[in-house]
Amino acid sequence: MKHILSRMLLVAATITFYSCDKELGLDTKYDNSQSTIIPDPDDNYNPNKVGEWDQFTLSDKSIINQVDADMKGYWPDGKLSIIKDDTSGKYICFWGEKYSYRTEADTPYPEDHISQVTEANRVFGQGISDIAGFNDGGSWFIGVHKLSDGRLAGFFHAESHWPGDGIAYKSVGVAYSSDNGKTWTSGEKILNVNFPKPTTPTWSGLGDGCVVYNKELGKFICYYSAHIEDEDFKICMAASDANDGVSGSWKKWNGSDFAISGFDAATGLGGVDHKIEGLSSIAGANPSVMWNSYLKRWVMVYSSWGQAIYMSTSEDGLNWEKPISITDKEEPATYPNLISSKGDLEGAVIVKIYYGSNQNNLGIRDFAYRTITYK
Known part of the structure; x- marks a missing residue:
């Protein structure tokens, strides 16, 4: 997904910032004076407590050393997907790049996994190669989920390139694993x-997203970026009510329901993409979405x-609040990921946000994180 740099160079870096009732600089927008005080862990998932989504502290930035990692300098490059191995008790992290990687550690936090991001732990994705196929340019995992039959479903951002050119035509696919993510099927769009x-060669298609499972709706939902006619690349969504998210079961959002074809195998095409209205004020990509048990809401970053990170919430995963900026406008920030002590699918009072910091003109970035503590 390093192509985000090319997209950014095409637009002005100046953004119109806004908030509910505060200025947007991190030193004034949020009261960070208590950011180092961690709440009682027993209160973290207390169902009797509910906070406000736009009231929180944000800690100082920490940098993760990625010097010895494969593809060093390009982390994160999209979604980080984490599951817990019920047998070993360890957390398995899937890292999305043109190759996707599998690591294991005692915690879900990437800083405890990154030393294993090596060529030996590439488990999916073909890398950049001039061969036919919808993912000849790479396969970035954007959501890995345990299925009821014991398999894993790995949803992925796919890129097809032109020979000798890194420009991508993008789509989304799914692959399956029967050995806890060590090997995968080839994948279907x-x-x-x-x-x-x-x-x-034209930057085109859809992708740069994430996939969650919405229990209340009984659906997998993919939040992704696609170009909206006469506008820009906006956040859109599609859903599948199949228990494995299989190809052919996906429908795109039409503004009020999931009713548009996601992919027709006969034509090789999908239907027209529609933006999520509540998020339409800010164009962008690479959402990370999790359910927050403390806020009783879905949270998206x-x-x-313009390389700023925005946050929004939704009670149902469909209707989203107007997003607010949560990063300092002086720090270029991209590829955000929400990760808590339970992984990337559920959070509560305390959540870490991992992101690419200070990306330069070559696409090289720091791997940073901050701690969000909701009030």
Whole structure:
């Protein structure tokens, strides 16, 4: 997903900031004076306590050393997906890049996994190669989920490139694993735009997203970025009510329901993409979404084309609040990931946000994180 740099260079870096009732600089927007005080862990998932989503402290930035990691300098490059191995008690982290990696550690936190991000632990993705296929340019995991039959479903951002060119035509696919993520099926496409791959290299398609399972709706939901006619790349969504999210079961959001074809195997195309209205004020990509048991809401963070991270929440996963900026406008920030002590799918009072910091013109970035503590 390093192509986000190219997209950013096409737009102005100046963003119109806003908030509910506070200024947006981190030193004034939020009261950080108590940011080092950690709440009682027993209160973290207390169902009798509910906080406000736009009231929180944000800790100082920490940098994760990625010097010895494969693809060093490009972490994170999209979604980090984490599951817990019920047998060993360890956390398995899947790292999305043109190759996707599998690591294990005693905690879900990436700083405890990154030393294992090595060539030997590549488990999915073909890398950049001039071969036919919808993911010849790479396969970035954007959500790994345990299924009732014991398999894992790995949803992934796919890129198809042109020979000798890193420009991508993007889509979303799914693959399955029967050995806890060590090996995977080749993968099938589940979401596509409504036009074929252009003959001339053009940044196009859809993707740069994440996939969650919404228990209340009984659906997998993919939040992704797609170009909206006469606008920009906005956050959209599609859903599958199949228990394995199989190809052919996905429908795109039409503004009020999931009713548009996600991918038709006969034509190779999907239907027209529609933006999520509540998020339409800020264009961007790479959402990370988790259920927050303390807020009783879904929380989303994503990055704008001006390299700022925005946050929004939703009670049902469909209707989203107007997003607010949560990063300092002086620090370029991209590829956000929400991770808690339970992984990337559920959080509460305390959640860490991992992101790419200070990305330069070559796409090289620091791997940073801060701690969010909701009030």
